[in-house]
Amino acid sequence: MAKLLFKLKGVPDSEADDVRQLLDQHNIAFYETPPNIWQVSMEAIWLRDDEQLEQAKQLLAEYQQQLSTRVKGEYAELEKQGRAPNLWSRFKEDPMQFIVFAIIIALVLYFSITPFTSFGSNN
Numbered sequence: 001m002a003k004l005l006f007k008l009k010g011v012p013d014s015e016a017d018d019v020r021q022l023l024d025q026h027n028i029a030f031y032e033t034p035p036n037i038w039q040v041s042m043e044a045i046w047l048r049d050d051e052q053l054e055q056a057k058q059l060l061a062e063y064q065q066q067l068s069t070r071v072k073g074e075y076a077e078l079e080k081q082g083r084a085p086n087l088w089s090r091f092k093e094d095p096m097q098f099i100v101f102a103i104i105i106a107l108v109l110y111f112s113i114t115p116f117t118s119f120g121s122n123n
Helices: 013-025 050-081 087-093 095-117
Strands: 003-007 030-033 044-047
Touching: 003 050, 013 044, 013 050, 044 050, 087 095
Parallel strands: none
Antiparallel strands: 003 044, 030 044
C-alpha cells in the first residue's frame, strides 16, 4: 500500500525537484498526485513500497537538514553584505502592496478591538 512521504503544496519547484532526484538516485519507487482544481486530491509524493519508507524518511531528513543549513548560511551572508530582506526593502519593492496590506491590518485590528474598548461606555 502506498505511503505518503512528502506534501508538495507550497513547496518551491526546485525543492520538489531535489526530492524527486534524491529518490531516483537511491532507487526508491514513488509516484506523485497532482494538484486538483477542486482540492480533492493532495499534491504529494507517495512511496510505492512500504519497506522503503524508513530509508526515504532518513534521506529526506538529511536533505532538509542540509537545505536548512545552506539557506541559513545564504541569509547570514546577505545580512553581512547588508542585502538581507527587511521591512524597508519590502516597502521599496512594492509600496502599493505594502500600503494595502497595512490598511487591511489596521482595519482588522480596529474592528477586533473596538467592541472591547467601547464595552463600558454605553452612553
